[in-house]
Amino acid sequence: MTTLARLIESCTELMSDIGEASMRNVGDGLLRAYRDLPADRRAEFFTHLVEAYGVDPRRVDSAYAAWSATGPDKARAAAAEIELVDATEPLRQRLFRRINHAPGATHALTELRSDLRALLPDHPHLRALDHDLHHLLGSWFNRGFLRMEEVTWESPGELLDHLIRYEQVHPMAGLDELRRRLQPGDRRMYAFFHPATGIRPLIFVEVALTRGVAADITPILRPGPALAAAEADSAVLYSISNCLDGLAGVSLGSLLIKQVIDDVGAALPHLSTFVTLSPIPGFRRWLDAQEAPHLRELRHRLTGLDLSPEQHRGGSAEVDALRPHVVAAAARYISMAKDDSGRPLDRVARFHLSNGAEAWRLNWPADPSVNGISQSYGAMINYRYEPAELERRHEGFVRHGTVALSDAVSDLLTSHPGSCHPASPPNERKSHP
Incomplete structure (x- = not known):
């Protein structure tokens, strides 16, 4: 057989x-x-x-007919409804x-x-x-079965191996890079676990405690002196990775981010700002498809530009001249580029905006890695999570497609020619601190 x-x-x-x-x-x-x-x-x-x-079409037809024909008899109606539900499964x-x-x-x-x-x-x-x-x-895999734990350098080796294997946003070459993300006092990592998967995490998020909001991923990933937690004023969630593709579409990331913010905020109540430092994975593809003359010129100047920190540590006139145009184009992409269902075209933007975050600040150059350049010409974005505003912004996004923007991002849409479109969907302005 x-x-x-x-x-x-x-x-x-x-x-x-x-x-x-x-x-x-x-x-x-x-x-x-x-x-x-x-x-x-x-x-x-x-x-x-x-x-x-x-499903059995004949059973569905029969169950529907019986359900639609029920009169005021509540017991009969309930029985017919149960049969209809069973028939359609x-x-x-x-x-x-x-x-x-x-x-x-x-x-x-x-x-x-x-x-x-x-x-x-x-x-x-x-x-x-x-x-x-x-x-x-x-x-x-609903929330009632999930367990959130902080992952540390002392966690089991098998778990640490999973983190290296499944880090998708900023891949790690080995244990030395993982140590930098776990061991210093200004770093945190949290993961969701489920009884069915044992020590293998479902999803994990990496956090850096910073003074001021990070606008560049390089200092976060590179070794350097740790900041004392008491001196930090911001928590930057700079990577979130799923470990099980079979759970795609199951809401885990939103739950994890919100619980991490609650737990870190409770442990370090002096922190005033919770943001991400997120990739913009579809920005380069979108920009490369634009035909507006100023955007064609922009991508021509970006192609082949050396954005390495070593090249621009002392400042670069060319980078300084391009920066306002790059972030303005990225603001337009985040807030106005839509998919067929009217949602933001960028998958990371959809995720954070649907969670109730706001698009807070565009950063460039922010990710000089090969992946960062190929996805977004090195641009990144901070999404801000304000616990008191999450529910309202979530409802606005889900019900009306409202994209929550800081004033700084909103201003980018009108500060450069061709950056705005009169038929754009509603945006919510929020002052940039």
């Missing part, structure tokens, strides 16, 4: 009338068979799940819940979804399956 045939047979057995002990054993066998399945056969297995374990969700009886199944299903997501661009018919897994994993 082929591995694919064993998988299909295991699914059939799991959906039969078996007890919990049998579910555990069959589910375990199914997951082992899936691990043995060649990568080029996964799409066949996923297609089988979509086609064999969907794909059998796949029941199958995954039964698989989840197996040891280590929750983590295994996140990995399975990661494999599935890699296939979606070429197999869009599998999106219903991804939706089912997203729904279930969102329930299994």
Whole structure:
């Protein structure tokens, strides 16, 4: 029997009338068979799940007719509603819940979804399956099951290895770079953990305590004298990395950032400012596609420009001349470039603005790394988190598409020719301290 045939047979057995002990054993066998399945056969297995374990259209039609025909009898209406809900739930969700009886199944299903997501661009018919897994994993990884911990240099070596492996924003070459981010007194790192994933974090955030708001990533990443926590006035969240692609779309980052701000603020109440120092990953691609003459000239001058700190430590007339134009273009991109659904085109901007942060300050040059140049010509942005304003700004963004901007960022939209468009969506101005 082929591995694919064993998988299909295991699914059939799991959906039969078996007890919990049998579910555990069959589910375990199914997951082992899936691990043995060649990568080029996964799409066949996923297609089988979509086609064999969907909804029964006749049951849905019957349940809907019964529900729509209920009269004033509340008990009858409740029963009809329950049947309608049950009828519209794909059998796949029941199958995954039964698989989840197996040891280590929750983590295994996140990995399975990661494999599935890699296939979606070429197999869009599998999106219903991804939706089912997203729904279930969102329930299994909700806030009630998560545990936040501060990670230190004394944390287990396996955990430290995970941090090096999964750092996505500012990659680390090894333990020496990790030590710089963990050991000094002006550095903090926090992570969410879940019982199903053990010592492997779901997501982690890196924090630098600074005097004044950092506008350049280089001093944060390079070794240097530590600032005493009592002398800091700002907390800069400069990196947030997901460790499980299978949890994409499950809201973890927003929860982690807000809890980190609460915990750091409680431990260090003298801190007055909480900001990020964030990449602008789509800025270069957007700028390279613009046809306005002043933007074409800007990218021509940026191409090949040496932005290394060594080159410009003493100041550069060329950089100083370009800076106002670069940050003005970045302000336009952050506040006005939209995707098809009307949300900010930049994925990092969508994340922070939907959390209730404001676009507070544009910085250039701020990231001279190869990745920083390729993403944004070296530009970065501070998003400011003000606990008292988060809920109001979140509601404004979700309900009305309002992009919260400091006065400094708003002013950039009108300070340079062609930087503003009369049909731009609403922005909220906020004074720059």
